[in-house]
Amino acid sequence: MNDSYLNFVNSPFGARVARSLGLPKPEVLRRYRADEPEFGGLVAIGAGREPHLLDSLADLVASIGVTSVAHESAGLWMPLAHRHGLLTGRFEPAESGSAARVGALIFDASGIDESSQMEPLHAFFHDTLRSLGKCGRIVVLGRPPEACPSPRKWTAQRALEGLTRSLGKEARRGITANLVHVAEGAEREMEATLRFFLSPRSAYVSGQVVRIAADGLHRLANSVVVTDAIGNDAASPFDWNQPLANRRAVVTGAARGIGAAIANVLAAQGAHVIGIDIPPARDALEATMRQLNGTALAFDIAAPEAPAQISAALDDHGVDIVVHNAGITKDKTIAKMTGSAWQSVIDINLCAQERIDDALLAAGILRDGGRIVGVSSISGIAGNPGQTNYATSKAGVIGRVQSMAPLLRPRGITINAVAPGFIETQMTAKMPLALREAGRRMNSLAQGGLPVDVAQTIAWLAHPGSAGISGQVVRVCGQSLIGA
Known part of the structure; x- marks a missing residue:
C-alpha cells in the first residue's frame, strides 16, 4: 500500500515543509535489488579487550569485498587485515556532507569480561555514529550470556542488548542495529547472519538479538558440513548468490500477500517452491507458482486429511524447507467472540502447523538438515485488544519453536519464527486511518514494512549457512515500540 506521508516528506517540496515545521522525516529504506551491489561503502571496525571474533570477521570482509577502516579501539585489526590482504585504513570522522560516509559499524565485544571494561563501546560509537550514512548498519558481536x-561476564554480555537497542532508536535515517551472540566454536558459522544484517535484505529488521550455536555444524568455504550420528561429514555446497539451489521449499498461504513474497524470494535464491493454499484461492495460487516455475497444491491445511494429502504430494522428492505462513484473523473482544471464531483461528494458525510437521517429520519427508520457519506476530509477543484468539495462536508458534528446537537438533533441522509488526498488506490497508498511521510510525524507522521484508528474513533463516540458529524468534518490525 502507498504511504502518502513517507512519499510527501521525501519529495523536494515535502522535505522543505517537514524541516520548517519540525515534522519527522522517515527515510526511504534501501532494500535489496538484484541490479544493485549488495554491499558497499566503508566498514568501521571496533573492539573491546581481547576480541575473539576479529579473525572470522576479516574472512567476512574479504568475502564480501568491502573496504574496512579501524577505530583506535580495534588495535589488532590493522595487522590482521594486512595478513588477509584487505584494503584497510584508520578511521577518520566524515565531514558534514562527505561522500565517504561509513556504510556499517561492527564492534567485537566478545572479549569484554566485566562491566568495568565497557568504555571502548562508548569511545567507538561516540566517534563513529555521526559518520554512518543513511540506511547504514550497526552490528555488535558478543558471546551468549547464558554460556559465559x-x-x-554474563552481566557484561547481557548489557549489550540495552546498548544495541538504544543505538537503533537513536540513529534514525533508516539505520538498523542488531546484536549477534556467537557461541564458542561457532565463529565460522556467522557469515550468513552477518551478510544478512549488513545487507539491504534486513532493511526492516532492527533491535534484534540472535544467537549462533555450534551444535556440531560448521561451515567450510562455500559448504555446510553436517556431522552425522556416527561421525561422518557430508558436505552440502552452496553459492552465496543462489544458496537455496537444489532445495525444495513448502510455503503455506502462498497465493498472495506475504506468502507470495516468501515464495518469490525463496525461488529467486534457487529453491523449487511448492505453494499451498485453500481451494478457493486455486487460481491465484497457480498464477503465483506459474511465474516461479513452482508447484501449486490446493489444500485446506485445517482439514483433518490435509497432513496425509500434503505428505503424499511431497513423498517422492521430499522437502528441505517448510514455511508456515498461512493464517487468519477473526477479531472480537473475548466477551463478544464466539467459540467457533476462537477455535478456527487457533486451529489454522497453530494446530495445523503441528499436524503438518508431525506428518512430515514422522515420514522423513522433511530431510535431515532441513529448516522450519513459522510466521508469528508482534501480537503474539505483546498481545492486542480484540485479538485474544490471534495473539494466543501466534504466541503458541513461539512456544513451538522454543520447545521443538532441542528435539530436532539431532537431525540437524532448525526451527525458528519471524514476528512481523506493521506490514503494508491488503489487511492493514483496511484499518482505520488513525490506527494505520499509528502502526506505521510507532517504530524506530517510522514506517510500515513490506511483505518482502518478512520474506528476506525467512530466506536468511532457511539459508544453509544458518544451521547454528534454532529456537529463535526474529521480529520484522522496524524495532516497534509495541512489545519492545
Whole structure:
C-alpha cells in the first residue's frame, strides 16, 4: 500500500515543509535489488579487550569485498587485515556532507569480561555514529550470556542488548542495529547472519538479538558440513548468490500477500517452491507458482486429511524447507467472540502447523538438515485488544519453536519464527486511518514494512549457512515500540 506521508516528506517540496515545521522525516529504506551491489561503502571496525571474533570477521570482509577502516579501539585489526590482504585504513570522522560516509559499524565485544571494561563501546560509537550514512548498519558481536563462565561476564554480555537497542532508536535515517551472540566454536558459522544484517535484505529488521550455536555444524568455504550420528561429514555446497539451489521449499498461504513474497524470494535464491493454499484461492495460487516455475497444491491445511494429502504430494522428492505462513484473523473482544471464531483461528494458525510437521517429520519427508520457519506476530509477543484468539495462536508458534528446537537438533533441522509488526498488506490497508498511521510510525524507522521484508528474513533463516540458529524468534518490525 502507498504511504502518502513517507512519499510527501521525501519529495523536494515535502522535505522543505517537514524541516520548517519540525515534522519527522522517515527515510526511504534501501532494500535489496538484484541490479544493485549488495554491499558497499566503508566498514568501521571496533573492539573491546581481547576480541575473539576479529579473525572470522576479516574472512567476512574479504568475502564480501568491502573496504574496512579501524577505530583506535580495534588495535589488532590493522595487522590482521594486512595478513588477509584487505584494503584497510584508520578511521577518520566524515565531514558534514562527505561522500565517504561509513556504510556499517561492527564492534567485537566478545572479549569484554566485566562491566568495568565497557568504555571502548562508548569511545567507538561516540566517534563513529555521526559518520554512518543513511540506511547504514550497526552490528555488535558478543558471546551468549547464558554460556559465559562467570556472572560478571554474563552481566557484561547481557548489557549489550540495552546498548544495541538504544543505538537503533537513536540513529534514525533508516539505520538498523542488531546484536549477534556467537557461541564458542561457532565463529565460522556467522557469515550468513552477518551478510544478512549488513545487507539491504534486513532493511526492516532492527533491535534484534540472535544467537549462533555450534551444535556440531560448521561451515567450510562455500559448504555446510553436517556431522552425522556416527561421525561422518557430508558436505552440502552452496553459492552465496543462489544458496537455496537444489532445495525444495513448502510455503503455506502462498497465493498472495506475504506468502507470495516468501515464495518469490525463496525461488529467486534457487529453491523449487511448492505453494499451498485453500481451494478457493486455486487460481491465484497457480498464477503465483506459474511465474516461479513452482508447484501449486490446493489444500485446506485445517482439514483433518490435509497432513496425509500434503505428505503424499511431497513423498517422492521430499522437502528441505517448510514455511508456515498461512493464517487468519477473526477479531472480537473475548466477551463478544464466539467459540467457533476462537477455535478456527487457533486451529489454522497453530494446530495445523503441528499436524503438518508431525506428518512430515514422522515420514522423513522433511530431510535431515532441513529448516522450519513459522510466521508469528508482534501480537503474539505483546498481545492486542480484540485479538485474544490471534495473539494466543501466534504466541503458541513461539512456544513451538522454543520447545521443538532441542528435539530436532539431532537431525540437524532448525526451527525458528519471524514476528512481523506493521506490514503494508491488503489487511492493514483496511484499518482505520488513525490506527494505520499509528502502526506505521510507532517504530524506530517510522514506517510500515513490506511483505518482502518478512520474506528476506525467512530466506536468511532457511539459508544453509544458518544451521547454528534454532529456537529463535526474529521480529520484522522496524524495532516497534509495541512489545519492545
